[in-house]
Amino acid sequence: MIANYERLTNPTRVFDHENTAVAQFVDGAGCYAEPNIAQAIERLHDAVRDTIDYNVFNVSLGTELSASEVVREGAGFCLHKSILFVAGCRRLGVPAVLCSDVVVNHVADAAMLTLVGGDAFLHWYAQIYLNGRWIKAAPIFNTLLCALSGIDVLRFNPHADAIEQRNSATTKMLFSGDQRTHSNPDMHDLLTLIRNKHPRMVTSAGRTPTSLSLAGISL
Template sequence: MNFTAPTFYFDYESDEIKDFVKEFRSDTISKKEKAKRLYLKVRDTYRYDPYSLSFSKEHYRASYLVTQKKGHCIDKSIILIAGLRSLGIPARLHLAKVKNHIGVERLVEKFGTNELTPHGMVDLLINDKWLKVSPAFNESLCAMCNVEPLDFDGENDSIFQEFNNEGMEFMEYLEDYGYFEDVPIDFMETNVREHYPHIFGEDRNIKEFRL
């Protein structure tokens, strides 16, 4: 598999992605440092929003997502992957099921549970080592939840905050769906419909939903 190639979704040859990563193109910056800086830019440029669901292929193109002000964890992962691939850093989408334990009232109200699936994160290859990172929770959101934002040192996984600043359980991973070379839109739609049937009912023509 080629984890540096552009695809329909990771369309990093677009002007939008080229502009987003232009500050990281210097040959004087190592790939490790580029990955660290790009991770932080994606993490904090877009406000995390799990309440907009879409199964429109166009809405999962990096060139579209990078122009938005907020995004789901998968949206932000796609932007990061496209940016990393454009810088020659192998990257791929990784999906899982997670459970949040803090600030979940609205989640439970809208989804009927505090379990979120599929949750998106990123696998990236630095110095011959695959690492997992999650750019989902922006710094301001973490402050609201009294949890430290996830940093990435370029050497270790950075995928979740297990506890908040008071030692309360914050997030846990329940199931690992593995990695994908491109965005598995059909798998994602099936997964959401199976876990949250009350949202869409039986109408498979509904491709977008705002909770």
Template sequence: MKENTESTYFFDYEHPVIQELVSEFNMVDLSDQEKAQQLYLKIRDGWRYNPYDISFRKEALKSSQIAQKDHGHCIDKSILYISGLRALGIPAKLHLAKVKNHIAVDRLIEKFGTNELTPHGMVDVYLNEKWVKATPAFNKELCLKTGVEPLEFNGEDDSIFQEFNGEGKEFMEYLDDYGSFDDVPLDFIELNMKENYPKLESLLNEAGELKL
């Protein structure tokens, strides 16, 4: 399957920093499923989840730029994972949704009056002749601090959210599914955020960035 393996402006996996990111997986004999699993863990835990670093600058959403940070929004981390997968020849695309979340959103509630995250980014991965979902957003350290098990991905089943925390309390739910995208729909992301967070535009700096 050749679709969804190409490089794009955002999934710029020819860049040396992305090639370095996936180089270890090309040095050993691994199946695509094993590569997808191991890269998932590398992205999940190697970049701290930060839902407050939002940018509508095109260059800020290039995988090569995200890779050089130590944190990322769920969309950032999804872009990075997709780029790495495509670099390994594994088809992948961006999937967006609206979720009600209870992990590390105190400032979101304070600033925007809601614990709904939109659009929330995850990844559709093509493995073993089927599409499965993976969500590399929430790093292990953050999950353990907030009393929820880190989200695993086995390459066989959808891995999209932790429904309950360690105490059995409702933790996360999906409210809307915006579907999958072959490339990063920046205009849709910007419009969606501004429609759902009316205060957002007043908080953006001149470069179109929010850093809380």
């Protein structure tokens, strides 16, 4: 599927897992205390999901975005969280890549729908090589956020893909099947991809808009 596994553990400018901030995040997640790599990755998954706040408004989205910046800012949406998760997996020696696809049936309020321009979202997640197989993981929506939204928490599965977040008892994210794999992404290219799908999200300030600015309110 994806060849040359060794290079998929290397640090890159975006997946800068040699940075002290990323190293401390992985250590602080308790990954090294686990008896096997699957449990270590689960620890990392849950730490990214629950300690990095999910937010699409006024978060870093520029050419300097990297895993270490995600740690320092402590907030972001699926792109940010997936970048950090991929970097953390690579630091633990697990081959990992960033993936993107378009999804519908996404939990969103009116402000988010305005920001993205509809109900089809460019969604980001990770694909990792664990115990002899490629699996997909998406440590995106915080446990607290899921509780407030009335949706199930998406839990890590070391044996199968776990990316289809349920919105209710009968509905879940619907993926278009247009998956793209980014093994060594360049932020200029990722920003172009985002801008083409969601032009309001990419600004000259290098941050996503605030919800107030979308409503035409200035402070």
